[in-house]
Amino acid sequence: MHEQLAVIEFKAEFKPGHKEPIDWVLLAPKGESFEKSQTWRRVSKIQPDPTPSASKRASLTHQHMDALWSVVGPAYESWKAGSEIPETGTPLAAWGALTKEQADAFRAYGCKTVEDVAALGPDAAASLAFPNARRMPELASKFLSQTSVIEKDAEIDALKKQVEQLAAMAEVGIEGSTVAPSTAVMAEDKPKRGPGRPRKEA
Numbered sequence: 001m002h003e004q005l006a007v008i009e010f011k012a013e014f015k016p017g018h019k020e021p022i023d024w025v026l027l028a029p030k031g032e033s034f035e036k037s038q039t040w041r042r043v044s045k046i047q048p049d050p051t052p053s054a055s056k057r058a059s060l061t062h063q064h065m066d067a068l069w070s071v072v073g074p075a076y077e078s079w080k081a082g083s084e085i086p087e088t089g090t091p092l093a094a095w096g097a098l099t100k101e102q103a104d105a106f107r108a109y110g111c112k113t114v115e116d117v118a119a120l121g122p123d124a125a126a127s128l129a130f131p132n133a134r135r136m137p138e139l140a141s142k143f144l145s146q147t148s149v150i151e152k153d154a155e156i157d158a159l160k161k162q163v164e165q166l167a168a169m170a171e172v173g174i175e176g177s178t179v180a181p182s183t184a185v186m187a188e189d190k191p192k193r194g195p196g197r198p199r200k201e202a
Contacts, residue, residue, distance in 0.1 A: 004030050005068070007075040008038060013093035021093065023080075025072055043076060089113030095143055102130055114140050 013090050013126050023043040028034050048065040049056065056062050092103045107127050111117050117125070119138035126134040151193035 005071050006030050006034065009100075010076065010079045012091070012093040014091070021091070025076065026070070043072070046072060050066075051068075085171070089115045090144065090201055092117075095140070097139065097143070102128075102136070105130060114144055118144060 008026040008028055010026070010093055011024050013024060014021050022152050024040050025043050025046075026038055043114050044125050046068055047064060048062055050067050051061055077146045092106060092112065092114060095103075098106075106112075106117055109120075109128060111120060118137050119139045120140075123136055128136075134190040
C-alpha cells in the first residue's frame with residue numbers, strides 16, 4: 001500500500017527557546033490525487049519502535065507504521081545527512097525565507113548557520129548564483145534580530161508564569177492558616193499602650 005506513497009519534501013520547524021527542531025515530512029499518494037492530498041506529518045509520529053515486543057510487532061498498527069517507514073525512512077536519513085544541525089548558531093533551516101536551493105548554495109560556500117550568512121558581506125554573497133544574493137547578509141541580520149526579540153518574549157512569558165504560580169502558592173499558604181507567623185511576632189513585639197487619662201470626678 002505505501003509503495004504508492006510519495007515523499008515530497010522535509011522541513012525542520014524551530015521554536016523559540018528549543019534547540020532541537022521538529023522534523024516534518026510532506027506526503028502524497030501517487031496518481032490523480034497527488035496535488036490534492038498532500039499532507040504534512042510529524043516524523044516522530046510515524047517512526048516505528050526500533051525494539052518492539054513480540055505482541056507489538058504483530059499488531060496492525062506497528063505493521064502499518066513499519067511499512068510507511070520503509071518508504072519515508074531512507075529519504076529522511078538522506079535528508080538529515082544533508083541537513084546537519086550545527087552545534088552553535090542558528091541553522092539555515094530555521095530561516096523560513098530561505099529556499100532549499102539557496103540554503104544548499106550557502107552550505108557549499110561554507111555557511112552553515114544564519115550567523116555565517118550575516119557575516120558574509122554583500123560582495124561575497126553576490127558571487128552566489130541566485131537573484132538578490134547581495135541582500136542576503138542584510139536579511140539574515142534582520143532575521144536574527146527578530147528571532148532574539150521572539151526568544152526574549154518567550155523568556156518573559158515563562159517568568160510571568162513562574163511569578164503567577166508563586167503568587168497562587170502564597171495565597172493558598174495564607175488562606176490555610178489562621179494567623180500568619182510574621183503577624184503573630186509583630187503583635188508580640190508591639191509595646192502595650194499605657195493607661196489613659198484619669199477620669200474626672202463629678
